[in-house]
């Protein structure tokens with residue numbers, strides 16, 4: 001029973017982010033406002049599935065055993081549209097939590113993108129990703145949510161005009177659903193079309209046709225509701241009876257993303273374990289894809305009852321895959337804790353992972369264009385698996401595509417690379433860095449370019465990691481071209497020129513010894529380079545030191561205090577180096593050696609460690625040059 005006091009409406013302000021989101025939505029010129037309905041229906045269906053799950057352990061929650069149902073009721077006169085479900089419902093606190101804050105992990109990232117987007121792009125973003133319950137305010141100037149949480153003796157009403165605050169008040173049980181939630185939209189004048197049965201029925205069929213709870217529609221209050229969709233689980237139907245449109249619609253419903261999936265993987269496993277999986281590779285990146293704590297989103301069903309979307313049915317590096325697994329091998333009352341340790345689920349995980357990877361492999365072989373799109377969207381995530389998943393490492397390497405000196409697009413597979421290796425070449429060469437432009441300008445590439453030896457250009461942060469533990473591919477080791485000695489001389493390349501290219505003249509050798517003598521604080525060694533053809537100098541990591549790019553990433557993340565010293569390599573054939581080596585003046589030679597080191601740092605994307613000293617040395621050399629010219 002409610003007391004008089006509880007019947008006093010309480011005012012609450014929306015969390016600042018909600019106000020921002022609402023403001024952006026109401027003011028965006030988004031023409032396709034129909035999306036609000038799919039969001040409300042999706043919430044209603046989730047609520048029904050939650051009740052179905054909770055009542056397995058607490059049967060008393062399911063009042064009179066009513067079948068889950070979503071009912072949409074129109075009212076032309078009152079200009080309202082009502083979406084009602086008999087699902088789990090919300091308590092007062094749950095309402096405050098769910099309808100006053102932003103709970104969805106991707107929404108913040110989404111908002112940032114939305115704020116940065118131009119007007120036209122905004123509309124597209126909203127259409128693609130949906131913005132949940134708050135999208136109601138695109139069509140309604142007032143929204144009431146009346147809800148009774150299953151098992152509770154009190155019902156609550158939440159109301160808002162979407163302008164900064166909302167109100168909560170206790171209501172009589174007679175005014176609320178028996179259990180579940182009724183969302184009443186008071187439609188704006190220009191949204192009256194959502195009271196037309198024909199319009200709303202079409203939107204439901206188009207957008208929510210595969211929601212796993214039946215949807216009924218009543219033309220007006222009190223009128224008999226007719227069934228629009230039957231809530232049958234698409235995945236239980238034979239593949240031959242499912243059209244691409246059905247699959248795409250189902251994907252949209254299950255994922256809450258509104259792009260077109262690149263492909264689906266639908267199969268039934270029989271034998272030791274019985275389950276059906278229907279998985280989709282999305283056609284766009286979810287906003288929180290790179291969030292450290294983003295989990296997989298595959299939904300686990302047991303005998304068509306939704307159990308959880310936190311069962312981690314796929315490894316982390318496939319966390320972009322959306323869909324469901326439905327099994328009859330687990331008990332319905334499996335607790336979420338038991339799910340973690342279930343050997344049956346471990347077997348299912350393995351099975352689904354294999355099928356997804358095999359489907360991707362087939363796509364890579366048979367449909368290069370779609371695979372290219374896939375790789376651009378999710379390649380950086382898949383490569384996390386090369387580092388994490390020892391068992392499937394070679395399979396993942398085979399799947400991977402790379403940019404390289406042979407192609408500016410990410411189209412080269414390692415098989416392509418091996419096929420085009422030069423005679424005498426025994427390693428797969430790569431270089432890691434921040435951008436293609438930076439890598440393409442790397443002096444370390446020069447010798448490889450001159451010989452026509454392909455080098456993989458790796459620009460994702462994850463590349464610096466997997467290359468540390470994936471030793472080889474089909475017996476050929478991975479080798480960084482910025483580490484250790486160059487073995488270019490052993491490889492037959494396109495330029496079969498002079499053999500003594502890496503021999504230093506006595507003067508140059510003496511200059512290198514001189515530089516080594518006082519650059520020792522900064523570098524591990526100064527030596528003749530086997531990899532430069534044009535630039536005078538470059539930096540490389542020592543043979544057993546960590547990769548330089550990895551070091552930079554770890555330092556940037558505060559996980560490494562001291563960096564190891566690099567090796568300064570000098571191009572003994574460079575005319576600049578020869579000229580410097582010929583100079584006798586000690587002060588000049590010293591300045592020149594320091595400047596060469598700083599130049600190598602700059603070419604590597606770094607800064608001189610002492611910019612002031614750098615500027616002074618440069619000024620001295622300029623002065624010298626000018627004095628000689630006057």
Ligand SMILES: Nc1ncnc2c1ncn2[C@@H]1O[C@H](COP(=O)(O)OP(=O)(O)OP(=O)(O)O)[C@@H](O)[C@H]1O
Pocket residue numbers: 039042043044047085087088089090098099103104131132133134180181256
């Ligand atoms: N009909 C409903 N019954 C019960 N709870 C609901 C209902 N509608 C909304 N909620 C609650 O409000 C929350 C916010 O809903 P919203 O649509 O904004 O995001 P979401 O549903 O959590 O996200 P997503 O759309 O990605 O699943 C839901 O998570 C749920 O807890």
